[in-house]
Amino acid sequence: MDGTFPIGARAVSSDVTFLAIDPSTDTRIEPAFAVSSEADVGEACKLADAAFDLFRETDPEVRAVFLETIADEIEAIHEPLVARAIQESGLPRPRLEGERGRTTGQLRLFAKHLRAGTWASVVIDEAQPDRKPMPRSDLRQRRIAVGPVAVFGASNFPLAFSVAGGDTASALAAGCPVVVKGHPAHPGTSVMVGKAIQAAVAKCGLPEGVFSLVQGPANELGAALVKDARIKAVGFTGSRGGGLALVALAAARPEPIPVYAEMSSINPVILFPAALAARGEALGKAYVGSLTMGSGQFCTNPGIVVAVDGPDLDTFVDAAAGALGEAAPQVMLTPGIHASYDKGVAALAGHDAVQTLARGTEAEGANRGRAALFSTTGKAFVADPALSHEVFGAASIIVRCTDLAEVHSVLEKIEGQLTITLQIDEGDHADAAALLPTLERKAGRILANGWPTGVEVAPAMVHGGPFPATSDPRTTSVGTAAIERFLRPVCYQDLPDALLPKAVKHGNPLVLPRTEG
Numbered sequence: 001m002d003g004t005f006p007i008g009a010r011a012v013s014s015d016v017t018f019l020a021i022d023p024s025t026d027t028r029i030e031p032a033f034a035v036s037s038e039a040d041v042g043e044a045c046k047l048a049d050a051a052f053d054l055f056r057e058t059d060p061e062v063r064a065v066f067l068e069t070i071a072d073e074i075e076a077i078h079e080p081l082v083a084r085a086i087q088e089s090g091l092p093r094p095r096l097e098g099e100r101g102r103t104t105g106q107l108r109l110f111a112k113h114l115r116a117g118t119w120a121s122v123v124i125d126e127a128q129p130d131r132k133p134m135p136r137s138d139l140r141q142r143r144i145a146v147g148p149v150a151v152f153g154a155s156n157f158p159l160a161f162s163v164a165g166g167d168t169a170s171a172l173a174a175g176c177p178v179v180v181k182g183h184p185a186h187p188g189t190s191v192m193v194g195k196a197i198q199a200a201v202a203k204c205g206l207p208e209g210v211f212s213l214v215q216g217p218a219n220e221l222g223a224a225l226v227k228d229a230r231i232k233a234v235g236f237t238g239s240r241g242g243g244l245a246l247v248a249l250a251a252a253r254p255e256p257i258p259v260y261a262e263m264s265s266i267n268p269v270i271l272f273p274a275a276l277a278a279r280g281e282a283l284g285k286a287y288v289g290s291l292t293m294g295s296g297q298f299c300t301n302p303g304i305v306v307a308v309d310g311p312d313l314d315t316f317v318d319a320a321a322g323a324l325g326e327a328a329p330q331v332m333l334t335p336g337i338h339a340s341y342d343k344g345v346a347a348l349a350g351h352d353a354v355q356t357l358a359r360g361t362e363a364e365g366a367n368r369g370r371a372a373l374f375s376t377t378g379k380a381f382v383a384d385p386a387l388s389h390e391v392f393g394a395a396s397i398i399v400r401c402t403d404l405a406e407v408h409s410v411l412e413k414i415e416g417q418l419t420i421t422l423q424i425d426e427g428d429h430a431d432a433a434a435l436l437p438t439l440e441r442k443a444g445r446i447l448a449n450g451w452p453t454g455v456e457v458a459p460a461m462v463h464g465g466p467f468p469a470t471s472d473p474r475t476t477s478v479g480t481a482a483i484e485r486f487l488r489p490v491c492y493q494d495l496p497d498a499l500l501p502k503a504v505k506h507g508n509p510l511v512l513p514r515t516e517g
């Protein structure tokens with residue numbers, strides 16, 4: 001691997017370089033990677049803009065084959081890619097092997113979605129020349145790509161939410177050229193995937209500007225990308241502060257653009273009385289499994305459990321505290337994320353209204369996250385918004401409520417969420433039904449008798465939700481519906497067939513599904 005990054009068809013180098021850090025040892029690792037300049041950002045955006053009209057009008061089949069070719073190119077570098085991702089993220093091999101599969105599976109799912117054609121949302125309202133008192137025009141609607149898209153790679157998914165992750169796959173599927181700002185924690189992984197996409201662009205004979213990657217440690221680089229007038233939408237997964245900074249930059253442009261930022265979520269789990277009575281111990285153990293997986297570094301991590309206090313909740317708490325007490329510390333993604341985890345845990349541990357129930361085993365080695373379990377009362381939780389702030393990592397708080405009415409008040413108090421989980425048995429259905437309207441207002445996904453981590457990449461998935469889970473609750477960043485973020489409708493009124501794009505021509509040459517008005 002060399003230290004260059006792909007801009008269009010070129011491999012770009014620089015005298016200014018940076019190194020990745022192996023978080024498991026806190027040591028810098030070779031090779032040195034070129035830091036992209038603002039001029040590189042400009043070049044990537046210029047090429048993306050030049051590629052746009054041609055790329056967006058490629059037949060869906062061409063883009064489907066392109067996405068499949070990217071998947072093939074990534075599979076061809078599987079072993080060195082996974083090895084580098086392990087070094088740069090500290091995540092274990094099975095997790096990264098799975099994530100590699102999810103990444104290529106996602107690309108292939110979008111290829112299938114393109115072939116199905118529903119994404120184009122073609123609607124035809126045939127002309128009614130004899131309509132009285134006024135004739136009706138011929139109206140034809142389809143959706144087109146919004147323009148070049150900036151994608152910010154996430155630190156916690158070096159493959160599935162990074163250079164060829166869901167944002168990139170959905171933007172390319174829509175027909176948008178993509179400029180990725182790689183996450184500085186995994187530059188080698190980013191460059192390897194970036195070059196795989198670059199190879200796929202060449203193999204498919206597409207314009208070089210369809211894809212570029214810029215990277216470097218400074219936030220200014222990402223800011224320059226969002227401010228570039230040729231960028232028309234942004235996809236982001238990361239911190240609330242980072243996401244809000246990009247939203248502000250995008251809104252302050254002479255031409256404001258949408259930012260689809262996935263940011264902060266504490267993913268409440270509600271234990272209903274009958275379920276708690278029937279299987280409190282098993283639930284306690286399963287909860288800790290979901291909480292500590294991957295050192296808790298998921299935005300879907302169960303950060304809060306809400307239940308009515310009593311002996312059944314004690315059983316759950318004892319089982320959870322026992323399991324968590326045995327949880328071994330795991331390497332966290334970056335020294336910064338580890339430091340911010342320790343700070344968040346210390347703040348909860350020092351809070352007057354919070355009791356520390358258990359900590360994972362002592363941490364040895366660099367950047368190890370030591371799991372933490374806390375409890376508080378419903379009253380204290382409602383009184384102090386600080387208790388509902390996300391602590392990114394394997395920390396969670398159990399909120400003991402006096403009755404179901406207080407459970408309801410706690411849920412009314414929380415901010416927007418990616419997920420809310422219900423642990424229910426049949427005897428809980430009436431109580432759960434009473435809460436559902438609140439839960440729908442709060443979350444993008446409501447699940448029963450499972451755990452929120454491990455998002456399925458599927459057409460019905462919603463990985464989104466009201467602020468601060470995301471900056472735009474109308475969409476999802478996982479699943480085929482993610483393509484909708486990067487499309488907009490255009491209506492063609494009375495255009496002669498010769499001028500109509502293929503998607504809405506009278507003969508339907510692309511054989512796209514149509515709604516007739």
Ligand SMILES: NC(=O)C1=CN([C@@H]2O[C@H](COP(=O)(O)OP(=O)(O)OC[C@H]3O[C@@H](n4cnc5c(N)ncnc54)[C@H](O)[C@@H]3O)[C@@H](O)[C@H]2O)C=CC1
Nearest residue numbers: 155156183219222223238239242245263264299337340392
């Ligand atoms: N909700 C989620 O899915 C995730 C949340 N996080 C949270 O983020 C914290 C820090 O982790 P990171 O992954 O590094 O997230 P981050 O938000 O700090 O950085 C993500 C990307 O955005 C860029 N960025 C951040 N602030 C910016 C600004 N003001 N202007 C321009 N670009 C900016 C960074 O350079 C990086 O490429 C974690 O401790 C955790 O709290 C991290 C990963 C996922």
Ligand SMILES: O=C(O)CCC(=O)C(=O)O
Nearest residue numbers: 297298299300453454455
């Ligand atoms: O749980 C998952 O599979 C996805 C979580 C996620 O989107 C994130 O942590 O950023």
